[in-house]
Amino acid sequence: xxxxxxxxxxxxxxxxxxxxxxxxxxxxxxxxxxxxxxxxxxxxxxxxxxxxxxxxxxxxxxxxxxxxxxxxxxxxxxxxxxxxxxxxxxxxxxxxxxxxxxxxxxxxxxxxxxxxxxxxxxxxxxxxxxxxxxxxxxxxxxxxxxxxxxxxxxxxxxxxxxxxxxxxxxxxxxxxxxxxxxxxxxxxxxxxxxxxxxxxxxxxxxxxxxxxxxxxxxxxxxxxxxxxxxxxxxxxxxxxxxxxxxxxxxxxxxxxxxxxxxxxxxxxxxxxxxxxxxxxxxxxxxxxxxxxxxxxxxxxxxxxxxxxxxxxxxxxxxxxxxxxxxxxxxxxxxxxxxxxxxxxxxxxxxxxxxxxxxxxxxxxxxxxxxxxxxxxxxxxxxxxxxxxxxxxx
Amino acid sequence: xxxxxxxxxxxxxxxxxxxxxxxxxxxxxxxxxxxxxxxxxxxxxxxxxxxxxxxxxxxxxxxxxxxxxxxxxxxxxxxxxxxxxxxxxxxxxxxxxxxxxxxxxxxxxxxxxxxxxxxxxxxxxxxxxxxxxxxxxxxxxxxxxxxxxxxxxxxxxxxxxxxxxxxxxxxxxxxxxxxxxxxxxxxxxxxxxxxxxxxxxxxxxxxxxxxxxxxxxxxxxxxxxxxxxxxxxxxxxxxxxxxxxxxxxxxxxxxxxxxxxxxxxxxxxxxxxxxxxxxxxxxxxxxxxxxxxxxxxxxxxxxxxxxxxxxxxxxxxxxxxxxxxxxxxxxxxxxxxxxxxxxxxxxxxxxxxxxxxxxxxxxxxxxxxxxxxxxxxxxxxxxxxxxxxxxxx
Numbered sequence: 001x002x003x004x005x006x007x008x009x010x011x012x013x014x015x016x017x018x019x020x021x022x023x024x025x026x027x028x029x030x031x032x033x034x035x036x037x038x039x040x041x042x043x044x045x046x047x048x049x050x051x052x053x054x055x056x057x058x059x060x061x062x063x064x065x066x067x068x069x070x071x072x073x074x075x076x077x078x079x080x081x082x083x084x085x086x087x088x089x090x091x092x093x094x095x096x097x098x099x100x101x102x103x104x105x106x107x108x109x110x111x112x113x114x115x116x117x118x119x120x121x122x123x124x125x126x127x128x129x130x131x132x133x134x135x136x137x138x139x140x141x142x143x144x145x146x147x148x149x150x151x152x153x154x155x156x157x158x159x160x161x162x163x164x165x166x167x168x169x170x171x172x173x174x175x176x177x178x179x180x181x182x183x184x185x186x187x188x189x190x191x192x193x194x195x196x197x198x199x200x201x202x203x204x205x206x207x208x209x210x211x212x213x214x215x216x217x218x219x220x221x222x223x224x225x226x227x228x229x230x231x232x233x234x235x236x237x238x239x240x241x242x243x244x245x246x247x248x249x250x251x252x253x254x255x256x257x258x259x260x261x262x263x264x265x266x267x268x269x270x271x272x273x274x275x276x277x278x279x280x281x282x283x284x285x286x287x288x289x290x291x292x293x294x295x296x297x298x299x300x301x302x303x304x305x306x307x308x309x310x311x312x313x314x315x316x317x318x319x320x321x322x323x324x325x326x327x328x329x330x331x332x333x334x335x336x337x338x339x340x341x342x343x344x345x346x347x348x349x350x351x352x353x354x355x356x357x358x359x360x361x362x363x364x365x366x367x368x369x370x371x372x373x374x375x376x377x378x379x380x381x382x383x384x385x386x387x388x389x390x391x392x393x
Numbered sequence: 394x395x396x397x398x399x400x401x402x403x404x405x406x407x408x409x410x411x412x413x414x415x416x417x418x419x420x421x422x423x424x425x426x427x428x429x430x431x432x433x434x435x436x437x438x439x440x441x442x443x444x445x446x447x448x449x450x451x452x453x454x455x456x457x458x459x460x461x462x463x464x465x466x467x468x469x470x471x472x473x474x475x476x477x478x479x480x481x482x483x484x485x486x487x488x489x490x491x492x493x494x495x496x497x498x499x500x501x502x503x504x505x506x507x508x509x510x511x512x513x514x515x516x517x518x519x520x521x522x523x524x525x526x527x528x529x530x531x532x533x534x535x536x537x538x539x540x541x542x543x544x545x546x547x548x549x550x551x552x553x554x555x556x557x558x559x560x561x562x563x564x565x566x567x568x569x570x571x572x573x574x575x576x577x578x579x580x581x582x583x584x585x586x587x588x589x590x591x592x593x594x595x596x597x598x599x600x601x602x603x604x605x606x607x608x609x610x611x612x613x614x615x616x617x618x619x620x621x622x623x624x625x626x627x628x629x630x631x632x633x634x635x636x637x638x639x640x641x642x643x644x645x646x647x648x649x650x651x652x653x654x655x656x657x658x659x660x661x662x663x664x665x666x667x668x669x670x671x672x673x674x675x676x677x678x679x680x681x682x683x684x685x686x687x688x689x690x691x692x693x694x695x696x697x698x699x700x701x702x703x704x705x706x707x708x709x710x711x712x713x714x715x716x717x718x719x720x721x722x723x724x725x726x727x728x729x730x731x732x733x734x735x736x737x738x739x740x741x742x743x744x745x746x747x748x749x750x751x752x753x754x755x756x757x758x759x760x761x762x763x764x765x766x767x768x769x770x771x772x773x774x775x776x777x778x779x780x781x782x783x784x785x786x
Contacts, residue, residue, distance in 0.1 A: 016450050022452050046451070047448040047449065047773065048445045051440050051444040051771075052441045056767075057409050058438050059409065059412060061413055062415070085596075089593070092646070095438075095441075095648055096441050096488045166453075200482070229481070231649055233655065258623075376773055377773075378771050380403075381768050
């Protein structure tokens with residue numbers, strides 16, 4: 001089939017706060033071809049990612065993403081890889097391109113899966129799809145008491161693994177952080193897996209991060225996530241050496257496979273976290289899952305938004321039995337839940353699996369998205385380059 | 394003073410071709426404060442970079458670039474660094490942000506220099522500004538004969554160093570490339586410095602690049618630039634080991650200091666090429682110049698557009714006497730030349746210097762830009778977020 005159309009739907013909550021909650025808006029992508037549609041989702045900044053699909057060409061290697069996608073043939077996974085390579089080369093000087101293409105690429109897999117009646121994980125070469133232990137991913141409360149209550153809620157909802165991130169961590173002294181850590185552990189009880197996400201707060205300050213290690217060890221945190229900014233490889237390596245018990249986790253910012261590989265090769269991390277909505281989609285994420293497995297590093301998805309994004313993020317490591325954890329958006333905004341009619345609900349032992357259905361196996365529910373739709377209009381010299389399509393076509 | 398306004402002017406040639414010629418469009422930035430204006434230029438994709446300045450916030454660390462710039466205090470270089478750090482953190486999930494901020498940051502230096510009556514290189518801490526050997530940077534011809542003629546033209550114009558890049562190189566067999574290389578050397582004569590730019594054509598294929606090394610040695614190329622894509626550090630390192638005579642040059646794609654540092658640390662390059670219009674501006678470029686000097690790697694600017702961008706790209710290493718080469722746009726499009734009323738013309742021995750004038754020392758000539766101005770209009774939900782300002786205000 002031919003890729004006939006690519007449409008974007010910018011969705012947002014009525015109010016956007018400065019919380020580090022990425023589920024407050026979304027960029028949904030619909031790809032049409034051969035009488036079928038596929039769905040994907042870009043992470044993040046919807047308006048900018050739309051612009052990168054439709055912008056005028058600047059020169060030969062700064063072309064809009066759309067130029068390498070529209071009209072292309074799509075019959076097999078090799079076609080997706082070919083299109084991805086063309087985007088990477090033709091848009092090498094267009095920085096936003098990988099974020100834009102990530103959602104498009106997901107939608108290409110979804111479309112191909114639907115046309116061939118295969119789940120994406122099978123198209124990726126996996127024979128089996130293993131259930132993953134869902135960890136409830138959420139933000140720290142403003143106070144330790146709030147964090148304690150959120151921990152109890154997650155346990156009451158059946159989660160045996162929970163992550164707390166961002167919020168006040170690193171913004172005051174180590175003692176304040178300790179109170180948050182202790183509250184999280186207290187709320188979870190002794191058995192649950194506890195993960196801590198520092199949200200890059202120490203930039204590249206190894207000592208500041210290391211000052212928290214004794215407390216992270218005492219609460220038996222499995223990992224410390226993103227203590228530093230995404231490029232601070234030597235800071236990661238230095239902290240990893242000082243932290244034999246609490247492993248480091250990072251990688252969500254990777255917008256190509258090289259960045260994730262460098263984090264594994266030079267950063268000393270124990271867990272590599274990949275956002276299929278940023279790294280260029282499912283294909284690059286699968287390449288990192290394979291590379292992680294070969295190195296003894298554990299692959300984990302990075303997902304804080306919809307169940308469409310969650311399904312996409314489960315595909316790349318669905319067949320890797322030993323890579324057990326899955327980030328599960330615990331309290332996303334209503335918008336994120338409205339994107340799909342079906343949801344990947346954890347089973348009684350707190351596990352989720354990539355759907356055993358064609359494509360990504362998620363039913364996008366356009367009728368529920370109308371309240372969130374942002375009407376975008378971009379024109380150059382009076383000529384409209386992009387206008388939000390009607391939701392129902 | 395306060396940063397009162399930031400305006401963008403998207404400029405383009407009437408026709409944009411698929412040549413790898415980045416001077417076909419430009420995004421000019423004007424920052425106003427304290428009764429003065431400063432000018433900068435973003436590389437590349439004007440429409441997308443504008444969108445990253447004005448887009449609605451997605452969440453706490455995916456804010457528009459403008460949020461961290463407008464209304465800020467600007468009294469000293471430390472203020473520019475503080476604003477840059479805030480953009481880096483608050484827009485960490487907005488991939489295009491560094492390209493957008495690069496032009497803004499240049500304009501902040503220009504504004505600060507004008508207000509303090511100091512050239513930017515002095516604000517950066519340099520006592521002296523050393524002349525650089527300008528190399529005429531241009532594309533390979535479609536045929537060896539065309540390349541030979543371009544080489545002769547550059548020599549006739551007084552250049553003693555010339556770079557050829559992109560075009561047919563790597564697209565056929567090594568023998569075809571050899572003919573291009575020989576033509577370039579023949580046109581230049583034996584004495585001139587010759588540089589070759591492969592434009593990432595071999596992606597990460599070390600053997601394909603290595604197949605060209607004997608010919609590059611025989612024409613005495615000083616460097617081979619960007620044989621691989623920007624993240625292929627291990628391919629760079631492998632080729633560097635196989636190429637004792639022809640040094641590798643790379644770094645133009647770096648959109649933060651970490652990327653450039655990784656290229657120096659892990660890629661085995663001899664020359665690090667920084668585009669101040671991509672890496673986040675003049676401050677980060679200066680940090681890489683210092684790091685390069687400390688490692689015995691030579692810093693070179695990457696500039697293929699206007700003389701405003703050229704002045705900005707000269708500042709970060711103006712005071713480093715041993716870092717002698719300067720990329721000089723040899724045949725840019727008329728648009729690029731029209732951006733400034735004054736130009737950095739090489740002296741009789743082919744040298745250029747950063748101006749010894751306040752700020753960047755370039756006079757932006759708005760009156761000549763009208764034919765190139767692209768009127769952009771971006772709205773969300775009927776509310777205009779960006780509209781191209783009038784050229785003359």
